[in-house]
């Protein structure tokens with residue numbers, strides 16, 4: 001998958017997405033990440049990208065033209081353009097699954113008080129990662145790109161690692177434990193030590209239901225679980 005970000009601060013996206021699993025996905029070619037900086041598309045001596053809002057108000061707005069030109073540089077036929085904004089559709093696992101099917105995503109990241117409204121119609125989707133205001137769309141784009149990248153077939157080493165996980169079946173995951181079996185007096189639940197696969201599966205389901213009911217009653221009441229992508233790619237084929 002190819003992802004481009006239109007941003008005044010590429011380092012805010014490039015740096016966190018150079019580590020760990022996403023960093024590896026980039027190194028191995030599962031994810032190609034590029035940047036287009038509106039500042040590179042200005043023509044004045046000061047390379048101005050922002051201005052005061054018409055009608056007054058606090059803060060500065062990103063001007064439409066440099067953002068438009070930066071977008072035009074990376075947008076191709078078939079690109080899916082996402083404007084990061086707290087006013088957007090709420091991001092969740094079902095949106096991540098939807099975006100993971102696309103060939104090319106372009107994220108427009110606002111900074112300061114946002115972007116001139118006339119940029120909005122250029123986006124296929126407006127996306128928010130929650131009801132709070134960040135300093136810019138960049139940290140939000142990082143969260144979305146991370147969640148989407150791990151869904152690209154082959155990125156996770158265990159082929160089925162995205163199947164039995166939180167949100168994909170509409171439930172929070174059951175708790176996990178690793179060695180030692182007793183840690184500072186705290187024991188791993190008996191069922192997990194039993195070696196009985198049916199018992200373990202039943203225990204996990206009942207724990208997941210209980211946990212979801214307690215911590216996220218909204219999820220517990222939700223209807224259809226979201227679908228997981230078909231198993232494909234290098235690691236899944238090995239099985």
Ligand code: ADE
Pocket residue numbers: 084085086127128129130131132133134135136137138140
């Ligand atoms: N930009 C600023 N805050 C944001 C949020 N919560 N989601 C997406 N983009 C944002």
